[in-house]
Amino acid sequence: MDCEHVQAKLSEYLDRSLDQENAGAIEGHLSSCSACRLEADRLAAAIVLISKLPSVEPPADFAAAVMARVRQEAAKPSLWERLFSPLTLKLPIHATALVLIAGFALYLYRDAPPLQEEFRDSHQELPASPPPPEEAPPLLSKRAKLKDQAVAPKIAPERKNETVSPAAPASEAPEPKSEAASSLAPSAAAKPLGQLAPVAHYELVVRLHAGLERDEPDRKGAFRGLVLEREDRSARPADELKERLRSSQEKTQSESQVFWVGMPRGQYGNFKTDIAAWGTIESESAAQRAAGAREESQETVQVKITVLPPKDKPGPPSR
Amino acid sequence: MDRVARSDEECIRRVQAGETEAFETLVRRHQKAIFNLLYRWFGNYDEATEVAQEVFLSAYRAIHRYRSQAAFSTWLYRIAVNHAKNRSKSLTASRDRLLRLEAADPIEDATSDPAATAERQEIQKRVQEALTSLPEHEAAVILLHDLQGLAQDEVAEVLDVPLGTVKSRLHRARTALKAKLTPLMESLREH
Numbered sequence: 001m002d003c004e005h006v007q008a009k010l011s012e013y014l015d016r017s018l019d020q021e022n023a024g025a026i027e028g029h030l031s032s033c034s035a036c037r038l039e040a041d042r043l044a045a046a047i048v049l050i051s052k053l054p055s056v057e058p059p060a061d062f063a064a065a066v067m068a069r070v071r072q073e074a075a076k077p078s079l080w081e082r083l084f085s086p087l088t089l090k091l092p093i094h095a096t097a098l099v100l101i102a103g104f105a106l107y108l109y110r111d112a113p114p115l116q117e118e119f120r121d122s123h124q125e126l127p128a129s130p131p132p133p134e135e136a137p138p139l140l141s142k143r144a145k146l147k148d149q150a151v152a153p154k155i156a157p158e159r160k161n162e163t164v165s166p167a168a169p170a171s172e173a174p175e176p177k178s179e180a181a182s183s184l185a186p187s188a189a190a191k192p193l194g195q196l197a198p199v200a201h202y203e204l205v206v207r208l209h210a211g212l213e214r215d216e217p218d219r220k221g222a223f224r225g226l227v228l229e230r231e232d233r234s235a236r237p238a239d240e241l242k243e244r245l246r247s248s249q250e251k252t253q254s255e256s257q258v259f260w261v262g263m264p265r266g267q268y269g270n271f272k273t274d275i276a277a278w279g280t281i282e283s284e285s286a287a288q289r290a291a292g293a294r295e296e297s298q299e300t301v302q303v304k305i306t307v308l309p310p311k312d313k314p315g316p317p318s319r
Numbered sequence: 320m321d322r323v324a325r326s327d328e329e330c331i332r333r334v335q336a337g338e339t340e341a342f343e344t345l346v347r348r349h350q351k352a353i354f355n356l357l358y359r360w361f362g363n364y365d366e367a368t369e370v371a372q373e374v375f376l377s378a379y380r381a382i383h384r385y386r387s388q389a390a391f392s393t394w395l396y397r398i399a400v401n402h403a404k405n406r407s408k409s410l411t412a413s414r415d416r417l418l419r420l421e422a423a424d425p426i427e428d429a430t431s432d433p434a435a436t437a438e439r440q441e442i443q444k445r446v447q448e449a450l451t452s453l454p455e456h457e458a459a460v461i462l463l464h465d466l467q468g469l470a471q472d473e474v475a476e477v478l479d480v481p482l483g484t485v486k487s488r489l490h491r492a493r494t495a496l497k498a499k500l501t502p503l504m505e506s507l508r509e510h
Contacts, residue, residue, distance in 0.1 A: 045504050
């Protein structure tokens with residue numbers, strides 16, 4: 001055995017926990033190696049110093065102090081006792097709390113929009129989604145498209161009594177109130193509309209007819225312009241838009257303006273019909289939602305409208 | 320099973336059955352061993368008193384979970400070592416532990432020769448300093464085995480480590496102490 005190996009085993013040797021063979025080998029080495037013998041003596045002395053440290057008595061009242069705390073601990077009610085004792089009182093309280101929590105959870109579940117959708121779908125209360133759109137022509141034929149309106153709009157009560165007598169295209173406007181949406185129904189006309197997420201946004205480019213700058217009170221129901229943002233959602237989009245254009249007559253006649261209008265989906269068809277009374281819808285497509293616009297539900301649409309000033313020649317535009 | 324163990328188990332059964340006062344017997348029987356372990360761990364009388372109380376309170380709270388696989392003293396030592404380690408963590412550095420060392424052990428024999436008493440106290444102080452400077456896992460092994468007299472396999476059970484780990488830690492702790500105490504031992508030899 002070399003010195004390093006011997007010194008590594010000295011602790012076990014001094015504890016007499018080595019087997020006889022190893023113990024004998026170490027003993028033989030120690031008898032001939034003074035360095036290892038010195039290390040063994042020092043190690044033994046250190047062990048003695050530790051083991052000879054005097055035993056210290058705890059404080060005289062140690063046990064009493066411990067038992068005082070133990071008795072306090074024993075006097076505390078257990079978790080079971082805190083929760084359920086007395087049973088006749090606590091059980092009804094817990095039962096009521098459980099019922100309230102369950103009711104609140106159900107309320108939240110019923111009220112959360114995504115979950116509501118699933119709930120509705122499972123109950124099939126909504127009409128079927130519109131079919132995917134086909135490729136939409138860039139220009140509209142007013143008469144033709146109006147005839148092909150597929151979706152019946154929800155007409156505001158005032159509109160049912162209106163007699164719309166604008167230029168020729170508008171004369172047909174009252175009739176197809178039951179089929180008032182244009183053939184460019186949102187889902188059919190716009191390019192990717194059928195693939196749109198539940199909140200669909202449209203973009204219309206409208207060329208104003210000449211002569212619309214004059215206020216024509218006998219043309220009931222005709223749009224006079226387009227609003228930028230609907231602040232009062234109880235008002236009709238047409239009225240708000242009219243007010244907006246009236247306030248910027250000079251601009252309306254000379255430069256293009258861009259507006260955003262939000263409305264219930266069912267009104268979109270009527271909206272386009274009314275536009276056709278005083279302007280030509282030159283294009284319709286899906287649009288990016290207005291920055292900062294509030295999140296709408298599946299039942300509303302946002303429409304971006306670019307209103308172009310009339311062309312040089314007055315009168316209804318030719319197509 | 321020896322008389323003490325039978326007695327410990329009997330007390331434990333009574334405490335588990337709700338007889339709180341039976342716990343006092345266990346406290347009085349084991350308080351000195353636990354207290355000394357903690358006193359040598361911290362080198363501070365007040366610290367050892369406070370932690371020792373916590374050890375017994377923890378034992379009382381957990382007594383319903385005690386099973387007879389291990390001796391009650393082994394179980395109690397395990398709680399004591401865990402409490403000591405947790406308390407030590409609150410000390411930011413070993414320097415804090417050394418600063419809390421008391422100047423000397425409480426004097427047990429006031430009638431002995433003052434010079435001899437002073438020398439003995441100085442030796443004990445130096446040994447205590449060396450002990451307190453050890454890493455915790457080495458201090459635990461050397462205190463349980465060399466000071467408290469537990470067998471190595473019992474130390475392994477307290478610390479929940481293999482027997483080989485106990486042996487290697489014990490050797491490292493003793494070697495470290497030897498190195499720290501060699502000057503003291505040399506001076507003692509000269510006297």
